[in-house]
Each structure stands twice: as C-alpha cells, then as structure tokens.
Amino acid sequence: MPIPEDVTGEEIDKDVRQELLSLPKGLAEDVAKNLVMVARLIDEDPEAAYGYSRVALRLASRVAAVREAAGFAAYANQKYAEALAEFRAARRMTGSVELWPVMADCERGLGRPEKALDMAGAPEVHKLDKAGQVEMRLVAAGARRDMDQLDAAIVTLQSPELASNSVQPWTARLRYAYADALLAAGREGEAREWFAKAVEADRDGSTDASDRLAELDGVEFVDAFDEGDSDAAADEKVVEDDGDEEGEGDEHKG
Incomplete structure (x- = not known):
C-alpha cells in the first residue's frame, strides 16, 4: 500500500x-x-x-x-x-495487562458477554492503572446490558470515579455510559442530569452527549430552506419579516 x-x-x-x-x-x-x-x-x-x-x-x-x-x-x-x-x-x-479491557470487549463483540464479565472479575484487573480499571468497568456494564441486566449495568458504573467532580480523560465516557444506562432503564430525569454532566466533561467531543441532551429536551435542528419548498419558504419569509432573514438553521423547542 x-x-x-x-x-x-x-x-x-x-x-x-x-x-x-x-x-x-x-x-x-x-x-x-x-x-x-x-x-x-x-x-x-x-x-x-x-x-x-x-x-x-x-x-x-x-x-x-x-x-x-x-x-x-x-x-x-x-x-x-x-x-x-x-x-x-x-x-x-x-506480559502486560494493559489490553485486558479491550480483550474483554472483543468477547462482547463475539456474543460472549459472560466471558467479558469473568474477565472483569479476574486478578488482572487489579494490575490495571486507573484508566484501565474505568475502561474495564465500562466493558462490564456493557456486558450486563448485552444480557438485559439494566439495573446491574447501572450499579456497575456507580463508582468513586463517577462521583468525582474532577475531570479525567475517561470522565465524559463514564458519565455518558451511566446516562445511557439510566435512560434505557426509563429513568429519564436522572439520565438528563448525567448527559448534562457528560457534556461538561466532554472537552474534545468524544461523545454525542450534547445531541442526546438536546433530544431529551425536545430540541430539533431544522433547516429553514428544506428540499423543494426552499424558494417558497424564502419568499414567504421575506414577505413576513420584511426582508429580515434571520433564523435560518435555528433550533427550536418542540
């Protein structure tokens, strides 16, 4: 190549x-x-x-x-x-354990969430650094969700790292996973709160937490000049607003 x-x-x-x-x-x-x-x-x-x-x-x-x-x-x-x-x-x-969480996630990908959970409880996890342990927690929670154990997934993610106010490289993803699990369990109010916390921590846009939050708040992103109605919409807007064309692409609450 x-x-x-x-x-x-x-x-x-x-x-x-x-x-x-x-x-x-x-x-x-x-x-x-x-x-x-x-x-x-x-x-x-x-x-x-x-x-x-x-x-x-x-x-x-x-x-x-x-x-x-x-x-x-x-x-x-x-x-x-x-x-x-x-x-x-x-x-x-x-001889490194660094790859242990992603190996466990491969087991999930192969349809073996039970194996991923076994790996989450293995001695190797104690040898991981903090980032690796958080990653393992995310994988274990994902495995619980694969098995339709939503409450167990939520409990798995509850940890000192989740409760901490300090922002680490893993914080946004951990908060996002928790919010997503809460939403799947029908706990919409709590989910909204944690999606908002994920947005606060997501400084590099590694998640779509802001989109998920907007979705929960009923915000829609629309193009004012959409498809075949664009010309008519434009003409109508000029008449209504006396030439003021502000508002294109604005968001509004439904």
Whole structure:
C-alpha cells in the first residue's frame, strides 16, 4: 500500500521505535511507516488502517507493537476474533495487562458477554492503572446490558470515579455510559442530569452527549430552506419579516 511522502516513520512513539530496533534498519523503517499510517487512519478510515496493519504484520509479526496495532485495526473494523487473537499475542510477548479491557470487549463483540464479565472479575484487573480499571468497568456494564441486566449495568458504573467532580480523560465516557444506562432503564430525569454532566466533561467531543441532551429536551435542528419548498419558504419569509432573514438553521423547542 502506498505511503505518503510526508511519512518518515519517525512519528511513532519512542517505545515502539525501541521495539523496532530488533529489526534490520530498512525493515524497521518500513514497519514504522505502516504503523504511522495505522495510527493516522484508524478513526477516519478504519478499513485503510486495517490494510496498513496487515502489511506491518507481514513484515514483523514478532514485534508486540505490531501485533497490538493489528489488533486495534481489526477491532476498529469489528473483526473481533482476529482482534482478540492479536491482542493475546501481544500480551504473551509483553506480559502486560494493559489490553485486558479491550480483550474483554472483543468477547462482547463475539456474543460472549459472560466471558467479558469473568474477565472483569479476574486478578488482572487489579494490575490495571486507573484508566484501565474505568475502561474495564465500562466493558462490564456493557456486558450486563448485552444480557438485559439494566439495573446491574447501572450499579456497575456507580463508582468513586463517577462521583468525582474532577475531570479525567475517561470522565465524559463514564458519565455518558451511566446516562445511557439510566435512560434505557426509563429513568429519564436522572439520565438528563448525567448527559448534562457528560457534556461538561466532554472537552474534545468524544461523545454525542450534547445531541442526546438536546433530544431529551425536545430540541430539533431544522433547516429553514428544506428540499423543494426552499424558494417558497424564502419568499414567504421575506414577505413576513420584511426582508429580515434571520433564523435560518435555528433550533427550536418542540
């Protein structure tokens, strides 16, 4: 697969670069460039990212960082069995528990929520850092919902991290998951409160909490000049407002 000229391979994390030192220099550069492309495309074009990950895998399947990248690329394309195999391989190579939550989520993707819950109760979870433990809690709550255990999902998410007022990288997603579970259980008032809290914490737009909140509040986003009625609507508006065309694209409460 083609690599853009601006990609040098130097963009990768220094720890990954260290791992690639076990390879011949030219090969290490090729692998690094493909890993850069995986990272660059995995959100906007997961299919292309997957293609680059397969190239890296063919070139250096014995490098843990390559197996991990291949796992995330497969995961992004909902190839959960393949992702799980790659994550397991990376874990065998490194001995790290870091991938435990995403491995459990792969079990969910494969229709095995019970297995994900088993993993949530395993000793490995205690070795995770705070972010990893929150991620594991999110996966466990998702598994409960997969099994239609809504109340258990809600209880699973109730934690010191959820109650904390400090905003961490995981705060928005945790509050969002809690709000979503409350809404699914028919607790609309509480759900609205927690979607609002998710919005407060979501500084980089990682969730659609603001849309969900607007939906609960009955806010609709409409285009004043829609489809075939655009000309008539425009003419009518000019007559009514004496040339004042403000209000296009405004939101209103239904």
